[in-house]
Amino acid sequence: xxxxxxxxxxxxxxxxxxxxxxxxxxxxxxxxxxxxxxxxxxxxxxxxxxxxxxxxxxxxxxxxxxxxxxxxxxxxxxxxxxxxxxxxxxxxxxxxxxxxxxxxxxxxxxxxxxxxxxxxxxxxxxxxxxxxxxxxxxxxxxxxxxxxxxxxxxxxxxxxxxxxxxxxxxxxxxxxxxxxxxxxxxxxxxxxxxxxxxxxxxxxxxxxxxxxxxxxxxxxxxxxxxxxxxxxxxxxxxxxxxxxxxxxxxxxxxx
Amino acid sequence: xxxxxxxxxxxxxxxxxxxxxxxxxxxxxxxxxxxxxxxxxxxxxxxxxxxxxxxxxxxxxxxxxxxxxxxxxxxxxxxxxxxxxxxxxxxxxxxxxxxxxxxxxxxxxxxxxxxxxxxxxxxxxxxxxxxxxxxxxxxxxxxxxxxxxxxxxxxxxxxxxxxxxxxxxxxxxxxxxxxxxxxxxxxxxxxxx
Numbered sequence: 001x002x003x004x005x006x007x008x009x010x011x012x013x014x015x016x017x018x019x020x021x022x023x024x025x026x027x028x029x030x031x032x033x034x035x036x037x038x039x040x041x042x043x044x045x046x047x048x049x050x051x052x053x054x055x056x057x058x059x060x061x062x063x064x065x066x067x068x069x070x071x072x073x074x075x076x077x078x079x080x081x082x083x084x085x086x087x088x089x090x091x092x093x094x095x096x097x098x099x100x101x102x103x104x105x106x107x108x109x110x111x112x113x114x115x116x117x118x119x120x121x122x123x124x125x126x127x128x129x130x131x132x133x134x135x136x137x138x139x140x141x142x143x144x145x146x147x148x149x150x151x152x153x154x155x156x157x158x159x160x161x162x163x164x165x166x167x168x169x170x171x172x173x174x175x176x177x178x179x180x181x182x183x184x185x186x187x188x189x190x191x192x193x194x195x196x197x198x199x200x201x202x203x204x205x206x207x208x209x210x211x212x213x214x215x216x217x218x219x220x221x222x223x224x225x226x227x228x229x230x231x232x233x234x235x236x237x238x239x240x241x242x243x244x245x246x247x248x249x250x251x252x253x254x255x
Numbered sequence: 256x257x258x259x260x261x262x263x264x265x266x267x268x269x270x271x272x273x274x275x276x277x278x279x280x281x282x283x284x285x286x287x288x289x290x291x292x293x294x295x296x297x298x299x300x301x302x303x304x305x306x307x308x309x310x311x312x313x314x315x316x317x318x319x320x321x322x323x324x325x326x327x328x329x330x331x332x333x334x335x336x337x338x339x340x341x342x343x344x345x346x347x348x349x350x351x352x353x354x355x356x357x358x359x360x361x362x363x364x365x366x367x368x369x370x371x372x373x374x375x376x377x378x379x380x381x382x383x384x385x386x387x388x389x390x391x392x393x394x395x396x397x398x399x400x401x402x403x404x405x406x407x408x409x410x411x412x413x414x415x416x417x418x419x420x421x422x423x424x425x426x427x428x429x430x431x432x433x434x435x436x437x438x439x440x441x442x443x444x445x446x447x448x
Contacts, residue, residue, distance in 0.1 A: 035387025080387050121442075122384055128441035129368035130361065136427045141355040142344035143428070145336060148289055 036084030037123040039066060044120075051120060054113055056095055060088040091116065189222050194229040202239060202252055210241075210250040277303060277311045278318070282337075285315075291334025291425075332424035333431060359395070366392040367401060371423070372438045375405040375416035393417065401426065 043062045049055050067085055094112040202208050210230065217223045230252070233239050238255040280301060285292055298308045312335055316328045327340050339347055348354070359367065366389045369381050381389050396402045405418040419432070429435065 035385060037386035084386070119383075119386065123386060125438060125441045126365060126368045126372070126384055129372060129438060130364040132436060132441075133364050133368055133371075133427060134358070136429075137358060139341060140426060140428045142341040144339045144344070144347050144351075145289075146286065 036081045037120060038127075039063065039081070040084065041120060041124060041127075051124075052117060054117065056088065056092050056113060060085075060092045063088055087116065189225055191225055191228060191232070194222075194225045195232060198226075198229050198233055198252075199237065202233070202237075202254055207251050207253040210252060213252075272301075272303075274307075274311065274314070277301065277307060278314050281308065281311045282315055285328065285335050285337050288336075291331050291336040293334045296334075329428075330430045331428060332421050359399075360392070362387075362389070363392045363395045367396055367419075367423075370396070370402050370417050371419050371432070371435060374418035375408075376418075377408050377414040377416050379414060 040059070040063065043059055043066070044051055044054060047055065047058060047062070049059065064085060067081055070081075091112045198208075198213070201213075213230075214223060214226060217226050233252070234241055240253050240255050242251045242253050243249070244251075281297055284297055284300065294305055294308050294312060297303075297312075298305050301308065312328075319326060319328045325339055325343055326337055328335060328337055330336075365385060366381060369384050370376055373380065373384070378389065378393065381393075393402070397404075399422070400420055401423045402417045403420045405416045407413040408416050423429075424431065
């Protein structure tokens with residue numbers, strides 16, 4: 001609660017920190033980290049470098065060190081971070097290349113860092129805008145409008161009388177009765193009944209076509225019951241399943 | 256002829272309404288309204304012209320400021336609203352037994368800042384500025400109704416464009432989008448880093 005009360009917010013405090021504990025032990029503090037541009041801004045700030053004259057070799061090294069560390073710690077490195085790594089390396093190599101150019105051309109040559117700096121500045125601008133929004137919400141949360149007036153819209157049940165309640169209760173009761181009736185209907189074809197009729201037919205006619213038996217069923221539920229009855233009768237009674245041709249009809253036959 | 260008589264009475268009533276009476280009615284209407292109430296709505300209800308109502312609202316605002324009480328009248332999201340003064344938020348929270356609602360994440364705030372200043376803006380354009388995918392932040396903002404879809408951009412892939420909503424103005428205490436400080440104002444801070 002105390003944290004949400006504070007009015008200003010230092011974004012850099014929240015970002016990552018790499019500190020060297022001992023000779024080959026690195027300690028990593030991961031803050032709320034917002035992508036490669038954030039990391040880059042953080043590294044530039046940590047190096048106390050001028051954003052308009054980024055020491056690209058140094059920053060690239062630091063950046064790659066950080067990515068390696070992320071990999072080492074099994075943090076999946078997002079593609080965006082790798083794209084930025086490639087960009088940094090590209091800029092670094094461009095700046096290392098010997099440039100044989102006349103003075104006239106030099107004036108027109110764009111600094112390989114320029115596009116990146118532009119992107120960093122744009123990003124920083126919106127980071128500051130985000131901070132402004134953060135401060136605004138903090139102020140907004142200290143302001144309260146009047147509580148809602150009770151109206152039919154936000155409190156629809158206020159108009160209900162005892163008779164309304166009774167009506168609703170009767171409806172629920174009626175629904176309940178309907179449900180019970182449906183269940184009784186379902187119970188009409190129980191597995192036991194199905195088994196009995198199946199058994200009777202097999203023992204009377206000595207054999208029964210499965211296809212014909214299944215076709216007599218009207219509902220999915222009946223079909224399922226019939227199927228289970230067939231499985232059951234094969235398991236418990238001396239009844240055999242026979243198929244004369246591949247994919248042909250299956251005959252239930254009394255042994 | 257009752258109709259003519261009624262009309263006559265209305266005209267008479269309108270003529271007799273003093274400015275202080277209008278100020279009082281405005282106060283009553285703003286008080287009962289759940290949402291910020293616009294000058295136009297008040298003007299329609301009172302059958303007064305906009306200028307008169309605007310003057311009354313300003314007068315009322317001044318009254319609240321001079322009084323330095325627990326309430327303030329403020330302009331927000333194109334309307335007027337009566338709210339408590341920020342100074343007393345601790346006592347109010349204690350009384351209501353509420354805590355401040357969870358704040359947006361940094362990623363969501365940044366995405367919202369880009370959308371607020373660049374609207375209507377597409378997802379690829381947001382990616383360009385933030386340098387990172389913003390899909391989950393955009394979903395959060397849509398869920399909280401701070402942004403809305405504003406049609407598609409007629410370019411490759413016809414990406415969806417987003418802009419801020421009325422809820423955005425309400426939650427950030429803004430009269431309208433022009434009240435946002437200019438994005439160029441944030442440049443000075445950049446140079447200073």
